[in-house]
Amino acid sequence: MAPPALQLDNVSVRLSGHLIVDSVSFSVSAGGIGCLLGASGCGKTTLLRAIAGFEPVSTGEILLDGAVVSSPSGALEIEKRHVGMVFQDHSLFPHISVAENIAFGIQALSSPMREARVKELAGLLEIGGLLGAYPHRLSGGQQQRVAIARALAPRPEVLLLDEPFSSLDVELRETLAREIRLVLKQEGITAMLVSHNQFEAFAMADEIGVVKSGRLLQWDNAFNLYHTPASLAVADFIGEGVLVDGQMIGKNAVETELGIIDTREIENFKLPDTKEISILLRPDDVLHDDASPIKARIVEKAFRGAVFLYTLELESGKRVLSLAPSHHDHDVGEPMGIRLDVKHLVAFPKLPSPICR
């Protein structure tokens, strides 16, 4: 079996004495797209820079295509790693044209081959009309496309993208993320991006690693991260949700303030060791139902177009979130009927934290 295109084994990075990345391991198979997701300052960019070769590792190994490129005993020079890097601020060279920017890393090619490669990439990223322009004339999205074309030109083994869409406006972000994903998939390029935006990560990546305080909390696909987070911290970071107290009744039921949940209907339910548990309720687990005997008072409501996100207060004072179609328009202060519709249930031993997000 071919080795993974990118593999990290127990990698730690220390900068000026501070442990920034702490024993991280994961791998991305050839052609896959991985993402490191985390709040700013969590160490994800440092990790990406270590893969690129800009920062040394203090423990562990980084392997590209099965070959060690970084270890505490030494690191292969950046220019010999064949990694492409797309920077947060794009970092286009302002003194040369778009075409020259793209051709920057392929000076070793003969000039007709170089031109052909520039044309090919320009076509792929739909920037054919900009080749003669200078970077300061381009919009943010155009700069991003050029930066990606430039990084892809030398056919890198892995493409690294550092917060690639953070400087773009929200609407452009997801469109471009999907488009770039298509290009990468079409070309069969292994890629690794860093993001603090989960929707961007969901739109781009096959597998996502949640990073907090330099540690990798979970490495999984988007669906699993959302529905079966491995820890409270992951649950906290991905999506919105509320922890509600529950009590195991026998082996197959959890009693909560919002009713009893039959755990036999839930896929892969992992039972915690304790009797007293906390369960994570996503807003889409709490349905609006006027006929329901369980009522909750509306504390806050946020209009999101197709849906309302209601913050509800139960009799106990506990608050939960509920998504309701936007024609169910209730006023703040009114009671509203709700019922649970839980397909995925995440339970942790009981913790005293009331609201995650």
Added chain:
Amino acid sequence: MKPWPLSLIALSLILATPIFVVLSSVFFSAGDIWTHLFETVLARYISNSFALMTGVSIGVLALGVLPAWLVTAYRFPGSKVFEWALLLPLAIPAYIIAYTYTGMLDVAGPLQSNLRDAFGWSYGEYWFPEIRSIGGAIAMLSLVFYPYVYLLARAAFAGQSASVMEAARSLGCSQRSAFFRVALPLARPAIVVGLSICLMETLADYGTVQYFGISTFTTGIYRTWNGLGSTVGAAQLAALLLGFVFILVSIESWSRKQAQFFNTGSNAWPSPAVPLVGGRLFIAYLVCGIPVSLGFVVPLIQLSIWASITSDSIMTADFAGYLFNSLALAAITSAAALILALFIAYGRRLYPTQLSSVAARVLSLGYALPGTVVAIGVLVPFAWLDNQVSAFMVARFDFNTGLLLSGTAFILVFAYLVRFLPIAMNTVDAGLTKIRPSMDEAGRSMGLGPMTILRRLHMPIMRGSLATALLLVFVDVLKELPATLLLRPFNFNTLAIRTYELANEERLADAAGPALTIVLASLIPVILLSRSLERATNVPSVGEKPR
């Protein structure tokens, strides 16, 4: 129009008179003088000036660019010291370094004497480079002007986003080729700005070329006016020189605009500097050490030795007189420059009109004018004015007022203002732009009156800039030689004039006293500059980087 902007325009017209006078001189006939100049010396002026400019270009680029790169991209013991020490030669006026090296390297100087003693040679038996030559002048000017290139190149390198260099590295460039393919081209506009400033200074130099006996425009202007007695001829030469200066000014402002396009973004942090060891460390010390030691340390030591030898004859009543004259001129000019700069800056802030910004632009041209050009441009209208007044007074009251203005220190201060007001304007403007209009509005919305805002908001924020403006003009006046030489009242001496006179009497050791005084005073703004440099580079270290 309101009185404030109106007086602003009037002020700029008055201070721009020298330029208009010099330029309009081309419409007058200078008689035979021009034919004489054209046939005899003009070609030499031009070829010498070009030779100087070419040589100084090579010199300042060689001395300025590489150290700037080394102190920004590499870390080695002493690199922080070099970072500011490389600016020190700015404190030595070109004419003083020329006098110093001549004293050291001349036939009778210590170096050649020691060589003769050591090897038993006698004069004429051996070859030694002649310091009083074009090559020598190029070396002198390069040694004191290179900090302009260094300063701008360093700022450009330090301001380059590290990710741009990293992008080049990730595209297969080594650190070296990334320098040549990215860092250097990106810094090019800034380097050209520094180079144009060096060349303006080269064209403006009078003291060095005069002492080395090299005929250039500045010495020619002096000779034509003083020796040949032709004011119009001198003004026409000045106009020609001004043509060259304007070309440099346009190159400079074009490059400044270009530099903005080459801006690599706001989230710049310095690249993690690479440590240097072994042979490369040695080369780094040579590259950074040569400019500092030859441009500052060696001349300073020589001046100190001479000054201590001649210390008995330095502290005389005469010296106190020169010192007083210099300080008084500098104090009056810097105070006047500060008041005018404040008047202009607030005028433009309160009444922002197209015309007033054009007026400010005209005023800012003064920094590029060589002292000799300013002198000619000031002298002609003042002499005319004196004659008019005098004729009027004779006709009316039978009383001859003589040279009412042009024979006094007033004309000197006026000439200094033409030349140095832009420096005060820049500094004051920089201070005032720190106070955004919204801050005024915030103050007003809290119920503060205009005077209270001025006292509680503007004064505390501006204080530093105002002090800097005063200091910069003060020291520049202290150093100024050619305009002072041409315009000073009879028997009126300053430190700079005294240095010049003693050097020209070949009493170089005696000149060390006033020269050293000028150098030490000039050190103050250079130290201020290097401190602001330090603060600008005081960015978060690697661990604190925004991630």
